[in-house]
Amino acid sequence: MAFKKNILCIGAGYVGGPTMAMIAYKCPQHKITVVDINPERIAQWNSDNLPIFEPGLDEIVRAVRGKNLFFSTEVEKSINAADIIFVSVNTPTKTFGVGAGMAADLQYWEKTARQIVKCSDSPKIIVEKSTLPVKTALAMERILISNKSDFHFDVLSNPEFLAEGTAINDLENPDRVLIGSRLTESGLKARNELVDIYANWVPEDQIITSDIWSSELSKLVANAFLAQRISSINAISALCEQTDADITNVARAVGVDSRIGNKFLNASVGFGGSCFKKDILNLVYICRHYGLNEVADYWESVIKINHYQKERFVTNMLGAMFNSLAGKKIALLGFAFKADTGDTRESPAIYIAERLVEERAELIISDPKAIDNAKTDLKHLNNKIKYIEDPYAATDECHAIAIMTEWDLYRTLDYQKIYNSMIKPCFIFDGRNVIEHKRLFEIGFNVYPIGKPAMTHFEHS
Numbered sequence: 001m002a003f004k005k006n007i008l009c010i011g012a013g014y015v016g017g018p019t020m021a022m023i024a025y026k027c028p029q030h031k032i033t034v035v036d037i038n039p040e041r042i043a044q045w046n047s048d049n050l051p052i053f054e055p056g057l058d059e060i061v062r063a064v065r066g067k068n069l070f071f072s073t074e075v076e077k078s079i080n081a082a083d084i085i086f087v088s089v090n091t092p093t094k095t096f097g098v099g100a101g102m103a104a105d106l107q108y109w110e111k112t113a114r115q116i117v118k119c120s121d122s123p124k125i126i127v128e129k130s131t132l133p134v135k136t137a138l139a140m141e142r143i144l145i146s147n148k149s150d151f152h153f154d155v156l157s158n159p160e161f162l163a164e165g166t167a168i169n170d171l172e173n174p175d176r177v178l179i180g181s182r183l184t185e186s187g188l189k190a191r192n193e194l195v196d197i198y199a200n201w202v203p204e205d206q207i208i209t210s211d212i213w214s215s216e217l218s219k220l221v222a223n224a225f226l227a228q229r230i231s232s233i234n235a236i237s238a239l240c241e242q243t244d245a246d247i248t249n250v251a252r253a254v255g256v257d258s259r260i261g262n263k264f265l266n267a268s269v270g271f272g273g274s275c276f277k278k279d280i281l282n283l284v285y286i287c288r289h290y291g292l293n294e295v296a297d298y299w300e301s302v303i304k305i306n307h308y309q310k311e312r313f314v315t316n317m318l319g320a321m322f323n324s325l326a327g328k329k330i331a332l333l334g335f336a337f338k339a340d341t342g343d344t345r346e347s348p349a350i351y352i353a354e355r356l357v358e359e360r361a362e363l364i365i366s367d368p369k370a371i372d373n374a375k376t377d378l379k380h381l382n383n384k385i386k387y388i389e390d391p392y393a394a395t396d397e398c399h400a401i402a403i404m405t406e407w408d409l410y411r412t413l414d415y416q417k418i419y420n421s422m423i424k425p426c427f428i429f430d431g432r433n434v435i436e437h438k439r440l441f442e443i444g445f446n447v448y449p450i451g452k453p454a455m456t457h458f459e460h461s
Helices: 016-026 039-045 057-064 075-081 107-119 136-146 167-172 185-198 212-243 247-255 276-289 293-320 348-358 371-377 379-384 391-395 415-421 437-443
Strands: 006-010 031-035 069-072 084-087 124-128 153-157 177-181 207-211 329-333 362-366 385-387 400-403 427-430 446-448
Touching: 006 016, 006 075, 016 031, 016 057, 016 069, 016 084, 016 167, 031 039, 031 075, 039 069, 057 167, 075 107, 084 107, 084 185, 107 124, 107 136, 124 136, 124 185, 136 153, 153 185, 153 212, 177 185, 177 212, 185 207, 207 212, 212 247, 212 276, 212 293, 276 293, 293 348, 293 400, 293 427, 293 446, 329 348, 329 391, 348 362, 348 371, 348 379, 362 371, 362 391, 371 379, 371 385, 379 385, 391 415, 415 437, 437 446
Parallel strands: 006 031, 006 084, 031 069, 084 124, 124 153, 177 207, 329 362, 329 400, 362 385, 400 427, 427 446
Antiparallel strands: 153 177
16 A cells, blocks of 8 residues: 555654554554664564553554554664654653753753754654753754755644543544644645644644744643642642641532633642653743743742642651551552553652651552552662552551552452451551542541541540
């Protein structure tokens, strides 16, 4: 079959893999290739055991893999054959030099840009899919045009707005697709080519076009606003616990206000994931770069509240369990940063686990999808932690349970059976407010939710 376009994605991670699978599924007329320098990851994409867990992803990949969706390690060959190249490489926060701890580390992105220059012998459209700082496209343009003058590259910004756990639905039924370009004749033409691809399944009024700088900034701002809502409700959850208010009732009352809305108002142990913290710190760094220190302080406070919420969770555990966790067995139910994903990047459970080990607790970690990632995240502590997938085995003879991830599994466990196997008095700390607190209290647990009065069988001094 002769394909109309060859579309390439460099980077086979949480964004590149699912996004290209959906484009292939909706655009059988185009050939889609996903490349990565990690041969193990590509082998997984070509197997029945995909490298990431995402509901619905397996079915999409199986429907198109080998037909118009291909996974390969042949990066240079694929670059040369491509008409459109999506760049979806990792852009972590810098850990060294100027901007360490805040600015995006663009070394992988820059290497990719230089590789595109080296391997191209025809004009191409380059699409920024990774989350990048504002004005990154300008740097990419300079690299792309520095060594070649006989053909042209157009750089577009097409940020992803996926939520892990619902990524396939987000791709198939997006709130919006945002495409930014230079407002030149060439830039607008390239933008229209990408619009035409998404128009195969996305309604026209949900494809938003803009200048490239607004597109780049919109991704950072969207994540900052979402994280801000989480930190806001978490800050109020601390006040609720002190005043015997119920955060669920407060969130409901606030959320029905049409000016505010009810999304992202679920109090929890804190937000995680690959984007929120990284993007806010990037925004903070940009603001400081331009001398907007008050604006930077404002957004940095969102991160500080998130850290405070995690530390407060540990402090509450310590206070409830008679100010000592040493030698006590504690089971963390869940390690992924949210349900329906195996992703543990920036998961609050990482910090909680490290602090509990610091307090010399005996830690058991359980999760239906994230055990392997947990072992990697905590490899410096693996000799001090046990990993048990079965929640009943994980909680056996424990003093306490802490729910870290809102897996549906944890809503339906036989808690009477779990209670019978635990050391008394036993405690349950619900970091996601997902269980029936009154029922567990009646079973015999001492129950500590987020943003609600504790339910205990003894008086605190």
